[in-house]
Amino acid sequence: EKYVVAVVGATGAVGNEMIAVLEERDFPVESLRLFASERSEGVRLSFKGEEIPVETLKEDSFKGIDIALFSAGAERSKIWAPVAAKSGCVVIDNSSQWRMDPEVPLVVPEVNPHDLKWHKGIIANPNCSTIQMVVALKPIHDVAKIKRVVVTTFQAVSGTGKKAMDELLQQTVALLNFKDIEIKVYPHQIAFNVLPHIDKFLENGYTKEEMKMVNETKKIMGDPSIRVTATTVRVPVFRGHSESVNIETEKKITAQEVREILSKAPGVVVIDNPEKNEYPLPIYASGRDEVFVGRIREDESIENGINMWIVSDNLRKGAALNAVQIAEELIRML
Ligand code: A2P
Ligand code: 11C
Structure with missing residues (x-):
């Protein structure tokens, strides 16, 4: 049909x-x-x-x-x-x-x-930054039950749309030629800069993008008890959102177990060979369908914690x- x-x-x-x-x-x-x-x-x-x-x-x-x-x-x-x-x-x-x-x-x-x-x-x-995160979190949640998530994002300008991609390109070219730049899409220069501000600010001091990650994660995972806090940041990258994610689980899970679970998870590719400088990067995730996870390690500051780095193409899986x-x-x- x-x-x-x-x-x-x-x-x-x-x-x-x-x-x-x-x-x-x-x-x-x-x-x-x-x-x-x-x-x-x-x-x-x-x-x-x-x-x-x-x-x-x-x-x-x-x-x-x-x-x-x-x-x-x-x-x-x-x-x-x-x-x-x-x-x-x-x-x-x-x-x-x-x-x-x-x-x-x-x-x-x-x-x-x-x-x-x-x-x-x-x-x-869902929102692009939420999608790539939950694809990696769900298989861990099923095994060890996630209690809390602390996420910081590094989001590409294509998340804002075509005009923002043009603005990053134009500002970069202008600055490299010692010319004046135009600032239209974002409140500040995005080329050679980092903006801790995505979408509008809300009364609680968070941005709307940050609260999307909090609320959408609970709804998609079907578990309103998962606590999530987010800081979302725009970086001068064209395509591919990156995220530093810290989770606390109810059950102890080792970094190796997380690697094994994620290696078998649908839509996920683990790239985690620090000795060879191999970890997920937005330039390689660009144009790809999968969610890439690396830098998987235990959070030594708490009993049951894991840190990881999650990258995916925001226009594709996102x-x-x-x-x-x-x-x-x-x-x-x-
Ligand atoms: P258009 O190209 O004609 O403005 P982006 O997120 O990359 O900025 O793209 C937004 C998309 O939404 C574009 O395809 C844009 O079309 C479309 N769009 C904007 N306003 C309208 C509208 N009033 N009716 C239908 N499509 C719209
Ligand atoms: C960004 N995540 O990167 C946003 C784009 O809620 O669909 C998507 C906004 C949304 O700017």
């Missing part, structure tokens, strides 16, 4: 990747419809050798569409996801709009595929690939 699939936000950083992932994985696409803003009118994007025109969204756009992958921002998802769901289409939404809605499953196929069963037309794709994997899981369940 084949499906009519739509990508909303097709011209964006994640939308582009969604089209590529659908093609690469040979998703059973009957026909592909592409949507973006009026700015993209006249644009054509290629899929399996075919040039597909980009359309603007209308009330009846979703008629006849089976699955819509949304990545056009939370505002657009707020308005259009219910419209799409109402016309009988299943929405897989990459924005933060619906993630914490109790009526909407928040799914990482390696972790909680069972939650797809209770969807009511909208399924949420966004487009996870969304397509959800679609694959859905059609398997039909």
